[in-house]
Amino acid sequence: MIEKFVPRSMKVTALLPVKGFRNAKQRLSLLLSAAEREMVAEAMFRDVLEQVVRARGLAGTYVVTGDDRVADIALSRGAKIVREPAENGETAAVDFARSRLKEAGHEAVLIIPGDMPLVRAEDIERLLAQVPEGAAAPFALLVPSHDRMGTNALLLSPPDIIELRFGYDSFSYHMKQVSAQGLPIRFIENDRIALDIDEPKDLEQLLAYDQGGEALRLARRLLAGDAENRRRSGGL
Template sequence: MTLPCIVIPMKSPKKAKQRLSLHLSNEDRESLALTLFKKTLAFFNRHFPHIETLVVSESSEVLALAKTYGTHTLFDDGSQGLNGALKRACGWVKQAGFSQQLIIPSDIAILDKMEIESLLLSSEQASVVIALAKDGGTNALLTSPPDAIEFAYGTHSANKHKAQAVSKKMSCVCLQLSHLSLDIDLSDDLEKAIKQQPELFKKWCQPLASSLYKEALYA
């Protein structure tokens, strides 16, 4: 089986989790983003040490942290958004000689080894493998070659990525993976993560509960 380069995009923690701004302070959102990022790096470092990883970010703090986990790093100023950063990362991946690329976000609540293995195995049958997010987004994208399609992250990105593959007559597989479908964007997502892994997410339990209580009180 051909091994991909795993690409993990990570924006500056100070800009992360904006959709939680009504429920968490700037400090809480920043610490949540960094905790999830470190959890992601540790997961791949532990379970897939034979697969090379690239972190692309506008944050020098993030890139320095990534290096401590033995990953490659790439600076992107963020001016072209997520899709621009991924296009830049894809150029690095191709230049490094990889024939596959797996994009994984840094904010999945629970990463599961068997789910990632399913993704990797699916690349033997399809040029484009999409792990669906709960809201129709793309929570993992495995492409062979790395630039098989243009990146179209945003609203309903899974359908956009699939449509590109179809238009280019490339084989495409969409996977519904229970853990990988849950990233943390909204208060409901964080509530689920707290219930599933209370020890990991206990730091944000009280701030979120207080915010939701006030929201209900004044509704």
């Protein structure tokens, strides 16, 4: 259920698109079994959600999903659910949810995927600090992935100010959409937000960090036993 939002001053609603864990992260299959990938996907979502709900200044947190397990975890941390009718990909999920949020009066959304295990509450608060004070004004703020091929966070007001298309080269696409709306180009680079886990090289980057949450600890445990074999076979 989408709650009506009546702002006193403009705030931002967090929106996390999360699909079911069972078939997640197929590109990690060279390193992890299906069961291990499921565990890692869930751990990453828990890490991201924990930091989002801790962040100060959000009007609320919503998770768009069609999966019962994801919904149960989200509800247990105080997030609200936008129930996706069917899993048709990240773009379709976000489009569905942001239209519902806009209809309910939410002026701005911060779209944060659930596979960025290093993100911290302070990273989110730095993004929120970019929101103009006072009356709502159209704006868009983007955070790219490390290679600038992906878009790892978007702060949008109104929620549907630009057309979205996640996937390959999405950052360039979204920048063009911002320009097409006549808005100034705004983006912030943040190393922790920039790291999402899709491929073996992403896990390698994750393991290089000293501090992290449940996903980092799990990845270390899963990969520690046969790290040498993985290196010899071209993995980590």
